[in-house]
Amino acid sequence: MSTASVPLPNWITYVLIPLVNLVLAFLVSGFVVWLIGENPIDALVLLVQGALGNGEGIGFTLFYATSFIFTGLSVAVAVHAGLFNIGSEGQAYLGGLGCALVALALDHYVPWYVTMPFAIVGAAIFGAAWAFVPAWLQAKRGSHIVITTIMFNFIGAPLMVYLLAHVLIVPGKMAPETRTFLEGGQLPKLDWLMAMFDTTIGSAPLNVSFLIALVMAFLVWLLIWRTKLGYEMRTLGLSPTAAVYAGIPYARTVIIAMLISGGLAGMMALNPVMGSSARLQVEFVGGAGYVGIAVALMGRNHPFGIILAAILFGVLYQGGDAVSFDMPEINRNMILMIQGLVILFVGALEFMLRPTFVRIYQTLAGARAVS
Structure with missing residues (x-):
């Protein structure tokens, strides 16, 4: 054996x-x-101190981790169904469009806690819609999901550039971005959370989307291990032939799994779009969709492992900035x-x-x- x-x-x-x-x-x-x-020891100390040594560093670390939790969950859900979704990057781009349109429409009229649930739904729907075509092609035509999703990444990025430069741009401005959302379209910072530990996040953009990411991780755990659909997805991932023989509908399960995966990737946009910059900008995803693949692998496709792996990569991102500042050679x-x-x-x-x-x-x- x-x-x-x-x-x-x-x-x-x-x-x-x-x-x-x-x-x-x-x-x-x-x-x-x-x-x-x-000195590698000095570099390691700087990395840990920069990421976890103070409230602001922790805030930045968890801010980065938030995006990675969403994209890691996105990859993991697809993997459990036997699908390798490389398209979280593009799905997050479209998710940003979904939540930005909601924020632009509602921020004049309602507070953030009313806008937020609509923005979550908007981001998830747009991300899921971008995953639908690759899912349908895999389920109905046998096209390889890796190829179609990665190609959709390259379609999504220029599509966002076009929309921001020609449709959503603020008249008279050069920067390809939407207007800044009003307070009703911004997710508040988690100052109160860090205050519970007698520290502050300073300028770190850690916001409510971190809590949303943790809730999504719990819901994914329930889905995969506590529901009939999750059982069907895991069975399909282990053996498509056995799953079909057992009466599990292949096409339906593939499409649903990819829609959920795309929706989770789309929700990643809540963190940078409504939580950090309060507007939709070019390249706001910043490679988080690809990092999500590593996070899912490292977390063994389990939500708890994904949270830990996302925090580790958050440490590397934030601590790496501190190391490069104090050690220019690195x-x-x-x-x-x-x-x-x-x-x-x-x-x-x-x-x-x-x-x-x-x-x-x-x-x-x-x-x-x-x-």
Whole structure:
């Protein structure tokens, strides 16, 4: 039997192996930092202090993590149905259009807590709509979901540029962006949350969308492991042939899973559009859709793991800025390399150490059985 298919306790599969892989990623990163003449220990201390050393750093870390939670959940929902949705980036772009249109329409008339639920629905609908065509092509025509979703990313980005430059732009302005939303279209900061811990978020744009992301993570857990639809999705992901034989409708399940996935990606836009900049701008997604793939891989497609992985990437983003400021030799490209190593070891090389852990576990289990 292949070591990849040998069952191991959950604490080994979901905690110990990812943790060891993460340590290896940081060891290799530290070696590279040492090669360029900087002290890796000092760099690690700066990274942690910059991300978690004060309220403002924590605020920025959780702000970045919020976007990654949404896109990580988006990827995970699709993966459970056997689909690899590469299109979260484009779906988030369209989600931004959905929530911006709601904010522009309502911010004059109602407070933010009335606008917010409509914006959530708008972002989810627009994101889901952008996922519908790839889902239909996969379900009805057999087109590969990876190809169609990534192509839709390249369609979504220029579409947003056109709309912002020619349709939604403020007359007389050069910048391709909407007008700034009034207070009724802005998500408030979470100052009160940080005040509970005797600190402040300063200029960090941490906002209510962080709480929305946590709620969505809980709802995804309920969907995948506590509903009939979630069971059908997981069955389809494990074996499409067995799922169809058991009477699970293939096309319907694929389309619904992708609509949910696209909706979650679209909701990511709440964080930067209504929470941070209070307007729709070009490239507001900032690669969060692609980072979501790494977050889902690292979190083993479980909502709790995705939250932890998203916070880790938030630490890398925020702490990386602090490191590059105090250690100019470690520039933004070096931080991207460290992120890539984390993805490589924890995601792509998930099974690198698994054979060793399987042998150790089987040896220990055998020894306990003999005794």
